[in-house]
Amino acid sequence: MIAMEQPDDWFDRDTGAAPTCTVEGAVAAPVSLDDVRGNLTCNAPLAKLVWFKTGGKADWLFEPADLDDLKLFMERLGGTMPVMALGLGSNLIIRDGGVPGVVVRLGKPFAGVEVTGELEVTCGGGAPGILAASKARDAGIAGLEFLRGIPGTVGGFVRMNGGAYGREVADILIDCDVIMPDGELATLPVVDLQYTYRHSALPEGAVVVSARFKGVPGKPDDIGAEMDRIAQAREESQPLRTKTGGSTFKNPEGGKAWQLVDAAGCRGFQIGGAQVSEKHTNFLINTGNATSADIEALGEEVRERVYKQSGVTLEWEIQRVGRP
Numbered sequence: 201m202i203a204m205e206q207p208d209d210w211f212d213r214d215t216g217a218a219p220t221c222t223v224e225g226a227v228a229a230p231v232s233l234d235d236v237r238g239n240l241t242c243n244a245p246l247a248k249l250v251w252f253k254t255g256g257k258a259d260w261l262f263e264p265a266d267l268d269d270l271k272l273f274m275e276r277l278g279g280t281m282p283v284m285a286l287g288l289g290s291n292l293i294i295r296d297g298g299v300p301g302v303v304v305r306l307g308k309p310f311a312g313v314e315v316t317g318e319l320e321v322t323c324g325g326g327a328p329g330i331l332a333a334s335k336a337r338d339a340g341i342a343g344l345e346f347l348r349g350i351p352g353t354v355g356g357f358v359r360m361n362g363g364a365y366g367r368e369v370a371d372i373l374i375d376c377d378v379i380m381p382d383g384e385l386a387t388l389p390v391v392d393l394q395y396t397y398r399h400s401a402l403p404e405g406a407v408v409v410s411a412r413f414k415g416v417p418g419k420p421d422d423i424g425a426e427m428d429r430i431a432q433a434r435e436e437s438q439p440l441r442t443k444t445g446g447s448t449f450k451n452p453e454g455g456k457a458w459q460l461v462d463a464a465g466c467r468g469f470q471i472g473g474a475q476v477s478e479k480h481t482n483f484l485i486n487t488g489n490a491t492s493a494d495i496e497a498l499g500e501e502v503r504e505r506v507y508k509q510s511g512v513t514l515e516w517e518i519q520r521v522g523r524p
Contacts, residue, residue: 230260230302231276237265238273246294246303249286251351253443254492255294256522258303266309267385267409274407275383277302283381283405284521287326287353291360291446296492297523304407306355315339319415320374325355325408329362332413333427342418342426343372349430351446355408360519361395365430370395374412381405398450398517439477443486448499449514457514458482464509466502474498496520 229240244261247253260281264270277283282301286292306326313335316322321341323332329347332354336344349364350357357369358376373390380386380403394401402408434440449457461467461481469476473490476498477483484495503514 230281231273236269236273236276238269239263243298244303246286246289246299249305250289250292250294250445251443252293252445252486252490252492252495254296254486254490254495256296256298256492258299260302261305262302263305263307264309267379270304270379270407270409271383271385273383274379274381277381278383279381279405283407285325285355285359285407287356288328288351290351291356291518293445293492293495293518293520295496295520295522295524299522306353306407306409310355310409311353315341316412319417321413321415322410323354323413324410325353325358327354328352329354329357336413336415337420337423337427340418340420340423341415342423343367343415344413345423345426345430348427349434354411358393358408358411359400359402360398361393361400363398365433368395368397372413372415374414376411377409378402379407379409385409437480439479439483439485442477443488443490444477444483445495445518447482447517448484449482449503450517452512452514455512456482457517460506460510460512460514461502464502464505466505469498469502471498471501476502492522493524 233240241261244258246258247255262273264273284299284303286303286305310324310326312324313327313331314322315335319341321332321336321344329350329352333344333348346365346367350362356362358373361369363369370390375387375389378386378388451457458481461476466476467481468478472494473487474494475485475487477485484498486495499516506512506514
């Protein structure tokens with residue numbers, strides 16, 4: 201089976217340990233850290249944590265020890281600062297000026313996946329899609345195979361209604377547990393998320409900490425074969441071995457974004473160190489020395505060229521966050 205890992209992925213080296221919360225240097229923390237056990241870092245570099253390997257720093261990076269730790273920290277913030285959750289850093293451009301407020305990174309304590317009922321799988325918000333699909337396969341639960349084909353974590357899938365190969369999270373989600381910006385823990389049924397294509401009504405600053413998915417009966421061998429087919433299709437068609445960010449633009453109604461980009465003559469087009477992939481034109485890649493500004497400028501130029509050629513305005517699928 202083909203791995204989805206990128207260099208510096210946390211689950212290759214995270215021990216799950218929960219150190220006492222400290223702040224490096226003589227910098228005042230944004231809230232009291234009494235009884236907070238996770239790691240809080242000021243001016244934390246984010247480039248190494250995202251697939252593009254570009255971008256600035258977070259004002260604050262918080263890595264909670266567990267759910268209670270995150271709840272306590274968010275309660276103390278009380279919605280006074282912007283909060284952004286960060287998983288594996290796929291489908292994300294961190295702008296070069298960095299991210300204001302607090303970036304919450306859900307590590308190994310939030311990466312568990314368990315079978316919790318008949319045809320039901322409960323996943324931590326930090327669980328990679330490949331792990332969710334694999335646990336379901338082993339339990340004879342079909343319908344989650346497409347998660348194998350989405351780079352990222354469950355929290356991100358739930359927020360953006362992630363999908364691939366004809367399926368999306370709205371098809372399988374029962375409900376999700378979310379820490380609201382004021383620290384409240386809420387359970388939201390799928391209907392409350394008001395899913396549309398790659399969008400949900402989840403409030404800004406809310407952090408998805410777990411989700412329950414419902415599948416259908418299946419044979420592990422058949423499920424595994426479908427996962428292998430998805431992995432092979434991705435390997436053959438997508439630039440997985442590069443510094444990329446996944447699908448750049450949403451597919452327009454009745455069409456494919458990559459076909460429009462290709463028809464506009466953008467295959468291989470480059471700005472600075474950013475390039476439209478030769479292998480799959482709905483992927484942008486960092487050839488080695490790109491800035492986030494290069495990548496975003498390339499995407500905007502592609503959008504303009506597609507509009508001039510076809511009259512279609514492509515919408516960004518990749519999240520772009522932070523200061524220019």
